[in-house]
Amino acid sequence: MERALGIDIVCAPPNARDGGRAIRSILRILVCLTLACAAARADTLAQIVQRGSFVWGADQEGGGLYAFLDAVDPSQPRGCDVDLAQALARELTREFGRPIEARFAQGQWDKLPELLETGRIDLVLNGFEWMPERAQRMRSTIPYYVFELQLLVRADAGASGWDWLRTRPAKRVGVLGGSAAERYLAEHEPGLELVSYDGSTNAMGDVASGRLDATLQDLPIAIYYRRNFPSLEPAGELVGAGRYVIYVRRTDAALCDALDRAIRSLRADGTLEAIYTRYDCWNAAQLTSPLLELPRADVQDSRSGAGESSFLARHASTLLQAAGMTVLLSLASFPLAIALGILVALGRRYGPRWVSWPLGVYVEVLRGTPLMLQLFVLFYVLPNAGLRLDALLAAVLGLAINYSAYEAEIYRAGLQAVPPGQMEAALALGMSQRLALRRIVLPQAVRIVIPATTNDFIALFKDTSVCSVITVVELTKSYNIAAMNNPADVLPLAVLAGLLYLAMSYPLSLLSSRLEARLRR
């Protein structure tokens, strides 16, 4: 083993022997692990056959008809992708003569490629469209389904289709982030304002509530979810045909071929028709469309020459703009959070019981529930109560309210840390309690809590990324979108986004330590 790894025991000087041995052992283990991983990567199909299962990744959140929670038995996902995965497992079982089962793994939809590449799942099977960028990064099977895009509008909008949309004043259209619809609109309808969502149903809900003019969805999704949104109706002709494929790792040619064979066989024996008929999405195109075959050469050649302009030129301005949104969110929400927090802290410490008790509940509820949930309630639930907030306003309010609970606790501690003698001295000089708080106690509390509030400001600054769940495109979301569409640039994009965050938060730290020093005089 030593010789094979090129490590020479004899050469180690005697006095370094113990240390040398330890290092060599670690090296040996690392090398073995790497080799083992490489071996595992080399032939996933053999592994699958051997362990008797493959792991397929999908997202059950807003999972359309593809993979969703069964209302009766939530432990098992349901959907056409689930049925397809099981059918594939049966095919593989037949071909290899050993039992192979499909095991489902939950993953965030736009992160499934990362899960695939890091070896956590064996295949991505979740209504993923064939795209040249994706096909470069991962290996694609032949299409198992071809689809078109359907525009959905409110039934009472009197809409006639695409021309109507182009004449709307705002022209706001919701799409699933990174979806075929998003790409189609960006390419063919430059006049529209695209709003990117994490789930299809959120976009449809926002059309129903009037926040959006329309949404463009994969036809199967449009068909499937229309029963949940009776106020929506399809409008205009179908556009932008696309194909759903299964992605495997770049190196898994054997697995890909096996899946291709399985898909062909499932189409030939009518299994695909049976599955998609169950979900109301079978049509003749599934047997006749020219898109059904995927020329391999096409996969390799499609992107050569594209996107050769410099990396920075392509992304810097988009990311910078998004960074501006991050700054705007932080600067607008934090002062509000502090003002609210101080009021809550004063009410809790000096207010009568009927004031202090509800404020205690306010703090506990807001601290005890996630920011993301609060943003969801503000943005998606409140419209049901007739209060429809603009995304930016909802984001600023959500951040401010959430952080006000933390600031309230910090300020309560700060107020408590001011010696009671200060209040007494002020009262003895004839000040009212209110004047004493404003002139004497609060200024001292502010000095005490500055380090803690700075900390919170930086935390809030990073928490602005959560606002992407309510369609605000800030730095993290912008990075995600860019990374989705430029898989090859993921690493430099991540570095750039990280540097932008640092470039913004570090001056904040500096500013606060200077403020601290000044007030500590």
Added chain:
Amino acid sequence: MSEVASARAAGQSPVIRVADLHKRHGELEVLRGITLEVQRGDVAVIIGPSGGGKSTFLRCLNGLERFDEGRVTIHGTTLLPQMERSLEARALREVRAHVGMVFQQFHLFPHMTVLENIVEAPIHVAHVPPEEARTRARTLLERVGLAAKAERRPGVLSGGEQQRVAIARALAMNPEVILFDEPTSSLDPRMTGEVLSVMSDLAQEGLTMLVVTHAMAFARKAAKHVHVFHEGRVVESGPPEQVLEDPRERVTREFLRLAWG
């Protein structure tokens, strides 16, 4: 010094009149019926063993503590145990406008300069024009020997200096009477001397003072009346030469023996 002189000119009427004051902390009765008067221009000193209710009594006089029975009348305004909220607020405002207080721990405002500490209440409570308030504050600082420290923060001053600033701060509101709550108890002997000398000057100028203290020499020299507190009662009252040198009560004798060492 004119404001002190005018206070003396008003003649013999009690600035502070306390009748049958009771104060309880749960089961413990801290004050058990205190009756006491301080005449205009007088210096009254309260002595007695710790835990006798001296500080609590002082804090009842300007409403920093509530009491359970009795009445406190200061410069014509009366505080009662159960007052209606708005009446109480108005009474407290009246009382505090006429009563200054100097604390054992000074309680200067650390985020302000010495001068700002002194002008804070005149400007924001009495609404004196800022320039006028500052001029007067400098005069007061001169009087307590700290004119050079006007722009310093309290944190860099010695304890004695801080207490003299606190006295100047109380004087800036032109009070009828100043309550001193053990003003020298956290000071070393040299600083104690500085503070007592300022207080003696004020006494000579005719400022009405009610002083809780263990400084017997000051009581002997400056007080017109000495009251001995013990377990929530006034056990003995009288001129200092009588109470301090020829005490009638055993409690006083024991306390004095320990106090003089």
